[in-house]
Amino acid sequence: MEYIPNMAITNMSIGELAYWNEWWKTGEFPKDDANLRDWSQSTFRWKPRLGETIENEEVIYVLRGPRRVGKTTLLKLRIKNLLEEGVSPENIFYFPCDAIETPRQLRIVIDNYLSQQRRPGEWAYLFIDEVSMLVEWQKAVKLLIDVGRFRDCTVILTGSHSIDLRKGTESLSGRRGKIEKLKYGTPDKILLPAKFAEYIETLEPKLSNELRGLWLLSLKNRKAMFLQLAHGRIPSELKRLALFTKELDLLLDQYMLTGGIAQAIHQYVSKRKIAEDTYNMFVGLMVRDICRWKHDENYARQILRRIFETISSHISWNQLREGTDVRDSKTAESYVNILKDSFVVTYYYQLNVEKASPDYTSNKKIYFQDPFIFHACRGWVYGKKAFELSQKFLSSPEDKSKLTECLVGNHLSRFMFNLYPSSLYDPSNYVFYWKNKKKEVDFVIQLNEKFLPIEVKYSDNIQKNDAKGIYAFMKTGRSHEFGIITSRNRLEIGKKYVIVPLSILLLLA
Incomplete structure (x- = not known):
C-alpha cells in the first residue's frame, strides 16, 4: 500500500x-x-x-x-x-x-x-x-x-x-x-550514504566476492592492514586488489557522480543521468530543516557558496563570512553547524600534537559528506542544473581533487567511528589535519599510540616533494614510521611513505 x-x-x-x-x-x-x-x-x-x-x-x-x-x-x-x-x-x-x-x-x-x-x-x-x-x-x-x-x-x-x-x-x-x-x-x-565498499558490494558481485575473500569486510583486518602500511609493508590483500584497479577506477569515477544515495545511483546506472528532481528533492528537504531551526535560506546559500570557494583550505569562521551578508563569525559558525547536524558537511581541526587532540583555536577544513550531496548543493547555490554541473566539475583534475579530499575525510571518519563507536562520537575528535609554518598534511588519524599522516593525491605522478608534509610531521615524534600518499593506480613503497591507489584506501576505511 x-x-x-x-x-x-x-x-x-x-x-x-x-x-x-x-x-x-x-x-x-x-x-x-x-x-x-x-x-x-x-x-x-x-x-x-x-x-x-x-x-x-x-x-x-x-x-x-x-x-x-x-x-x-x-x-x-x-x-x-x-x-x-x-x-x-x-x-x-x-x-x-x-x-x-x-x-x-x-x-x-x-x-x-x-x-x-x-x-x-x-x-x-x-x-x-x-x-x-x-x-x-x-x-x-x-x-x-x-x-x-x-x-x-x-x-x-x-x-x-x-x-x-x-x-x-x-x-x-x-x-x-x-x-x-x-x-x-x-x-x-x-545511517550515512553508502561507502565506496558498499557501493561495490551492491553493484558488482565479482568484486564483492573478492572483498569478502580478502576479509576486507572485517574491521579488525582493515585496521591491521592500515598498521602494516604504517610500518612500510604492503599487505598481500592490497597487492591482490591492485589487479583490479582499472575496474575500481571506473567505479570510483561513477561514485564521484552519484555518491552513496540509492535513488541517484539507480538513475545513473540505468539511464546514465540523474534526474534534476532527485537533486531538488534533497535540497528542498535540507532547506526545510534549515528553516525549521530558524535559520535563513539565503544566508545558508551564501555560506555554502563560501564553503565551495574555500573547500580543502583551512579557514576561520570570520573568513568564511567574507563576501556574504552574514554579519559575524558566530552566525557563520551557527550555519555551518546546522549543515553539519543535517549531515551535509563536516569539518576538522588542526591536530595539537602535544595534547593529541584537536586545536579548537585553529582554522577549520570544511568538507561535504557525500558526492551527491556536494553536487546537489552546488546546483542550488549556483542556480544551474546539478547533473550537468557535476559532469563539468569532474572533468577538471583540480576540481576533482577537491572532491577526493571530501571522500577520504568522510571514509576516515567512518572508519574511526567503527573503531570507537559512541553516541558522543564527533569526527573532529578523531580525524585532523596538520601544519607547521611551511608544510601541511591533509589528514592525520590515530592508530594505537601514534598518528598516521595521509596525503591525498589523485594522480600517478607522485614525487618525493609530495611527501614533504609527511616528513615534517614525522619530526614531531608522534608519527608512525611511514605515511600514506594516495594515487590513481600506483601501489609501491617510497622513502618513509607508501603509495596506495585512492580506490583501495577507500575500501580499507
Missing part, C-alpha cells in the same frame, strides 16, 4: 493505525509498498551493513541520517524479514511521525498500539519513523519508558537532524533499555 504523506490521523484508533500496518490484516508485508517496490526494482538494492548491528534486545535505538539516505527503506526491509521469520504480525508496529503534530499524540498512538494490538506477553518491535519532526518528542518516549510500556520491546526511532536527536537522547540517558546486552555497543546508529 502506498503511503500518502499528507494523511493525518484524528482519533488514533487501531483502525487508523492499520493504514500503516497492513500486515495486521493480511499477515504479510504489502507487495505494493512504495519504498520496497522502488528498492526491489532498483539496480542498487543496498542492504546497509548498519542493519546487521541492530539487535533484537530490549533497547531503544536511535537511527540518525541525512534526508533520502534510505532510513525508511531499512526499517521496512527489517519488518519484512521479521514477518518472514514468523514474528506475529500484531507484534510489529510502524508509524511515521509526519502524520501527527505533538508528543502527546505520539504517546497516545504508541500506548494504543501496545494496549490494543500487541499480543500480551510476547516480544514486540516498534518502528517510529522521523520522530525528530516532533518538537520535544523525547517527552512522550520518556513517559512511556518510566511507566514500563517498552518492556520486552525493541524500539527504533529515526530522524534526519543530528542535534535534535542528540539532545533528545541525552534526556533519555539511563533509560535506553538493556544496552549492556548489545554485542555492537551503542544504541545510537548513524
Whole structure:
C-alpha cells in the first residue's frame, strides 16, 4: 500500500493505525509498498551493513541520517524479514511521525498500539519513523519508558537532524533499555550514504566476492592492514586488489557522480543521468530543516557558496563570512553547524600534537559528506542544473581533487567511528589535519599510540616533494614510521611513505 504523506490521523484508533500496518490484516508485508517496490526494482538494492548491528534486545535505538539516505527503506526491509521469520504480525508496529503534530499524540498512538494490538506477553518491535519532526518528542518516549510500556520491546526511532536527536537522547540517558546486552555497543546508529565498499558490494558481485575473500569486510583486518602500511609493508590483500584497479577506477569515477544515495545511483546506472528532481528533492528537504531551526535560506546559500570557494583550505569562521551578508563569525559558525547536524558537511581541526587532540583555536577544513550531496548543493547555490554541473566539475583534475579530499575525510571518519563507536562520537575528535609554518598534511588519524599522516593525491605522478608534509610531521615524534600518499593506480613503497591507489584506501576505511 502506498503511503500518502499528507494523511493525518484524528482519533488514533487501531483502525487508523492499520493504514500503516497492513500486515495486521493480511499477515504479510504489502507487495505494493512504495519504498520496497522502488528498492526491489532498483539496480542498487543496498542492504546497509548498519542493519546487521541492530539487535533484537530490549533497547531503544536511535537511527540518525541525512534526508533520502534510505532510513525508511531499512526499517521496512527489517519488518519484512521479521514477518518472514514468523514474528506475529500484531507484534510489529510502524508509524511515521509526519502524520501527527505533538508528543502527546505520539504517546497516545504508541500506548494504543501496545494496549490494543500487541499480543500480551510476547516480544514486540516498534518502528517510529522521523520522530525528530516532533518538537520535544523525547517527552512522550520518556513517559512511556518510566511507566514500563517498552518492556520486552525493541524500539527504533529515526530522524534526519543530528542535534535534535542528540539532545533528545541525552534526556533519555539511563533509560535506553538493556544496552549492556548489545554485542555492537551503542544504541545510537548513524545511517550515512553508502561507502565506496558498499557501493561495490551492491553493484558488482565479482568484486564483492573478492572483498569478502580478502576479509576486507572485517574491521579488525582493515585496521591491521592500515598498521602494516604504517610500518612500510604492503599487505598481500592490497597487492591482490591492485589487479583490479582499472575496474575500481571506473567505479570510483561513477561514485564521484552519484555518491552513496540509492535513488541517484539507480538513475545513473540505468539511464546514465540523474534526474534534476532527485537533486531538488534533497535540497528542498535540507532547506526545510534549515528553516525549521530558524535559520535563513539565503544566508545558508551564501555560506555554502563560501564553503565551495574555500573547500580543502583551512579557514576561520570570520573568513568564511567574507563576501556574504552574514554579519559575524558566530552566525557563520551557527550555519555551518546546522549543515553539519543535517549531515551535509563536516569539518576538522588542526591536530595539537602535544595534547593529541584537536586545536579548537585553529582554522577549520570544511568538507561535504557525500558526492551527491556536494553536487546537489552546488546546483542550488549556483542556480544551474546539478547533473550537468557535476559532469563539468569532474572533468577538471583540480576540481576533482577537491572532491577526493571530501571522500577520504568522510571514509576516515567512518572508519574511526567503527573503531570507537559512541553516541558522543564527533569526527573532529578523531580525524585532523596538520601544519607547521611551511608544510601541511591533509589528514592525520590515530592508530594505537601514534598518528598516521595521509596525503591525498589523485594522480600517478607522485614525487618525493609530495611527501614533504609527511616528513615534517614525522619530526614531531608522534608519527608512525611511514605515511600514506594516495594515487590513481600506483601501489609501491617510497622513502618513509607508501603509495596506495585512492580506490583501495577507500575500501580499507
